[in-house]
Amino acid sequence: MMDTQLTLTGFLKRGERFFPNKQIISRTSPTMTHRFSFKDYVKRTHRLADALKKLGMKRGTKVGTFGWNHHRHLEAYFAIPCSGAILHTINIRLAPEHIVYIINHAEDEILLIDGDLFPLVEPALIHLKTVKHVIVMTDDVTIPESSFPNVHSYEQLLQEADESFVFPKDLDENMQAGMCYTSATTGMPKGVMYTHRSIVLHSIALGLSESFGLKESDVALPVVPMFHVNAWGFPFAALNFGSNIVLPGPMFTPALLLDLIEQENVTITAGVPTIWMGVLAEQQKQPRDLSSIRLIISGGSASPKGLIQAYIEKLGVPYVNAYGMTETSPLVSMSHPTTEMTKYEAEDLLDIRVTQGLTASLIDTEVVNEKGEVPWDGVTMGELRIRGPWIASEYYKDERTNEAFRDGWLYTGDIAVMTKEGYIKITDRTKDLIKSGGEWISSVDLENALMSHPAVLEAAVIAIPHPKWLERPLACVVLKENAYASKEELISSLENDFAKWWLPDDVVFLQEIPKTSVGKFLKAKLREDLKSYELPID
Numbered sequence: 001m002m003d004t005q006l007t008l009t010g011f012l013k014r015g016e017r018f019f020p021n022k023q024i025i026s027r028t029s030p031t032m033t034h035r036f037s038f039k040d041y042v043k044r045t046h047r048l049a050d051a052l053k054k055l056g057m058k059r060g061t062k063v064g065t066f067g068w069n070h071h072r073h074l075e076a077y078f079a080i081p082c083s084g085a086i087l088h089t090i091n092i093r094l095a096p097e098h099i100v101y102i103i104n105h106a107e108d109e110i111l112l113i114d115g116d117l118f119p120l121v122e123p124a125l126i127h128l129k130t131v132k133h134v135i136v137m138t139d140d141v142t143i144p145e146s147s148f149p150n151v152h153s154y155e156q157l158l159q160e161a162d163e164s165f166v167f168p169k170d171l172d173e174n175m176q177a178g179m180c181y182t183s184a185t186t187g188m189p190k191g192v193m194y195t196h197r198s199i200v201l202h203s204i205a206l207g208l209s210e211s212f213g214l215k216e217s218d219v220a221l222p223v224v225p226m227f228h229v230n231a232w233g234f235p236f237a238a239l240n241f242g243s244n245i246v247l248p249g250p251m252f253t254p255a256l257l258l259d260l261i262e263q264e265n266v267t268i269t270a271g272v273p274t275i276w277m278g279v280l281a282e283q284q285k286q287p288r289d290l291s292s293i294r295l296i297i298s299g300g301s302a303s304p305k306g307l308i309q310a311y312i313e314k315l316g317v318p319y320v321n322a323y324g325m326t327e328t329s330p331l332v333s334m335s336h337p338t339t340e341m342t343k344y345e346a347e348d349l350l351d352i353r354v355t356q357g358l359t360a361s362l363i364d365t366e367v368v369n370e371k372g373e374v375p376w377d378g379v380t381m382g383e384l385r386i387r388g389p390w391i392a393s394e395y396y397k398d399e400r401t402n403e404a405f406r407d408g409w410l411y412t413g414d415i416a417v418m419t420k421e422g423y424i425k426i427t428d429r430t431k432d433l434i435k436s437g438g439e440w441i442s443s444v445d446l447e448n449a450l451m452s453h454p455a456v457l458e459a460a461v462i463a464i465p466h467p468k469w470l471e472r473p474l475a476c477v478v479l480k481e482n483a484y485a486s487k488e489e490l491i492s493s494l495e496n497d498f499a500k501w502w503l504p505d506d507v508v509f510l511q512e513i514p515k516t517s518v519g520k521f522l523k524a525k526l527r528e529d530l531k532s533y534e535l536p537i538d
């Protein structure tokens, strides 16, 4: 068979040849929505590549992007890797010292920054050791004030660039194409390098019906940021499959997302559960027509049962949980039920939907403890390990590689059980586990159950030191507006579903749960905040 190379240039060519009229709808500011065809998109991609080359971009050069989801960012997604350079998407929500660290660590030479985010980065520019040029992405050609010498306007550069630029035809599929740093709840972020081959294979997997089933007739709205694991691969896959793509731009709200879904007839969308909680509340306040949607994908953290139930039963919208990490490109598994499960009782089916799901094709997963792979009994916990062609094999220039990558596997740090059907169910992260009297308690299960209570908006369960049991669970709860539930009521609501020793010893009520830059509960901060908290003596 031919050994043709799996590179992103093939995707760009396919999008241009077969789907020239497909649309990119991009919101660039609260007042500006830009629409253009794949054909025009590819032309601008050539111009961008030419402009970057003139600024010194070569094979292997790292080009950082610091932007929202919009068409200029999408242009960078292909212009950079198709030139043989490396697209480094930077999480705009990281702390300034982390941003400086990752740009220096990655050795970015050129940065593309959104106009409205420029003031955020400007003070850090003097700390950047390798950056030679900064390009500001705005709708016009203005260049903001800065003491940094080489600041350019994106649109100006494109106007001056050559549309007949030709991408190299000899890229190797194992060349590095992109990189992304994990948002790191502790320590400095860790870099993950994606190759052309890994991105291409992952994108093709997104077209399988067992995952996103992305296809030409889709209108895809990635709410998940383009600075977070490549917006879960949507931008690359959409170009290849010819799906229209809707990019929500800066500072979007639940109301705006619902308007976009209704106006653009969005068929598939993806984001973290906190997004879907906000969208649900807004839809209940002011209903929009959601009939175009065939799939909402939720990932990045666990979706509470009540949320899944509300989408499926109340709104009639398919909502599926997906699991992955920065290290895994991210697709690992999705909780689509199999045909066999259509016979399940409603409650059992919901128990399946709440899991992280069935492992994707070409990916291998195992839950292991000190005795080896755990039985598929839904109760024996172990650490989830993963391998496959779009799973990282190391962290970029980082000695923490040795902790996570061993014997050809990525050890995820996620504690899980396998259901009897082979669905992965995450019960905790290793660092958030609660170990009471030598036995593990799943904080995630308790949180899900608490968040199913009608008065509870958010719940996080953390370990508190205990003289006898070493650790005991403490529930931290945020109540919904105008709702009330007592500690006793919340604890007793768990009694039917959990063993007595799993029940939290106490409940503290908070205004909000601290969150990471990508909206996940930041339990390390919660543990720190509650350091001096003392459990009631029983």
Ligand code: ADP
Residues within 6 Å of the ligand: 181, 182, 183, 184, 185, 298, 299, 300, 301, 302, 303, 321, 322, 323, 324, 325, 326, 327, 356, 412, 413, 414, 426, 429, 516, 520
């Ligand atoms: P970070 O590690 O920087 O928080 P990632 O997005 O790479 O960023 O996070 C990956 C982690 O998110 C996983 O290891 C897992 O703990 C959690 N996660 C991802 N998807 C899900 C999901 N569907 N359900 C529960 N947890 C999830």
